[in-house]
Amino acid sequence: MFGTGLIKGLGVTLKHFVDTFKDDSDSVPSRYEGSKTLGNNRRIIDQPITQDGLLTIQYPEEKRLLPEAFRYIPMLIWDTARNEDRCTACGICAKVCPPQCIWIVRDSDENGKPVTRPSEFYIDAAVCMSCSFCVEFCPFDAIKMNHDYELAVYDRYPQLVYDLAELTVPVEYYAALWPRQYAQEEEKRRQEEAEKAAQEAAKAKAAEAKAAAKAAAPAPERAPQDAEALKKKAQERAAAAKSKAVSSADGDSEDDAAARREALKKKAQERAAARSGDTNGDPAPAEAPVAQAAEAGSAEAAEVDPAQARRDELKRKAQEKAKQRKSESED
Numbered sequence: 001m002f003g004t005g006l007i008k009g010l011g012v013t014l015k016h017f018v019d020t021f022k023d024d025s026d027s028v029p030s031r032y033e034g035s036k037t038l039g040n041n042r043r044i045i046d047q048p049i050t051q052d053g054l055l056t057i058q059y060p061e062e063k064r065l066l067p068e069a070f071r072y073i074p075m076l077i078w079d080t081a082r083n084e085d086r087c088t089a090c091g092i093c094a095k096v097c098p099p100q101c102i103w104i105v106r107d108s109d110e111n112g113k114p115v116t117r118p119s120e121f122y123i124d125a126a127v128c129m130s131c132s133f134c135v136e137f138c139p140f141d142a143i144k145m146n147h148d149y150e151l152a153v154y155d156r157y158p159q160l161v162y163d164l165a166e167l168t169v170p171v172e173y174y175a176a177l178w179p180r181q182y183a184q185e186e187e188k189r190r191q192e193e194a195e196k197a198a199q200e201a202a203k204a205k206a207a208e209a210k211a212a213a214k215a216a217a218p219a220p221e222r223a224p225q226d227a228e229a230l231k232k233k234a235q236e237r238a239a240a241a242k243s244k245a246v247s248s249a250d251g252d253s254e255d256d257a258a259a260r261r262e263a264l265k266k267k268a269q270e271r272a273a274a275r276s277g278d279t280n281g282d283p284a285p286a287e288a289p290v291a292q293a294a295e296a297g298s299a300e301a302a303e304v305d306p307a308q309a310r311r312d313e314l315k316r317k318a319q320e321k322a323k324q325r326k327s328e329s330e331d
Helices: 004-025 092-096 133-137 171-177 179-216 224-250 254-276 284-299 306-330
Strands: 036-039 042-045 062-064 074-079 102-108 114-124 143-145 168-170
Touching (some): 092 102, 092 133, 168 171, 254 306
Parallel strands (some): 074 168
Antiparallel strands (some): 102 114
């Protein structure tokens, strides 16, 4: 019949309306089951994901218990066991930040040398997009995401720009907000420290064993004939290396000698051409160096090797030819 669907829909709405008043009449309404009472009508409501329907939370008296993975503004971790900041001012978080809302200034000692801790650390909460890239890329677990979302202020600047003192929290605060993640990180850190200690212990043990073995083993003693044999072998190797070096220096191939002769000939021709190009010069004095070179070559011929003698002879012939060509050109 026409209108039955409308009537059924109104019946469902009426049922929910009645159930709501019935739930409010109970001593502990269903929306308050498992909640934590803080007094003064304030409570923290833990709404399970299995609960049906939606409920209205009377904020700010009533607040919902946030899940562990909730993230809002970053916070810096203070390691209470070591009494120091985990942050080393490496600047990785500032580099990977998409909106570029992080500024870091590294601290320095009394001598002006940089040290691994921040002197200034700023985050602009008005620009931060809560992406947690800074947390994922931090190699020291020094920055984490906070659950504090009540950051309303009247002035954006400077109240929404948080400094180092406002961002720093003890590690116990982080462990309370992120219990599972903190436990996993601590377990991983303990394993790494245990592996490092085991490696160092094994290295020290190996060094001690090596030193003990070296101290216990007697020094090897060689017989006199063995020492003489080793000395003779070393002398033979030295003599062979020396003869090889001498043969490589004196035993040049014919191709190398021919190449040197051609180079000397070309050089002599260039010098002769340079002399002939000087029209104001006197050709007579040029004969003296040639004669002197020839006399010196003849005097030292007995002392030089054959290759040097061949080079000197070619040089002399080249100079004579250059002199002859020059005289013909003048005639």
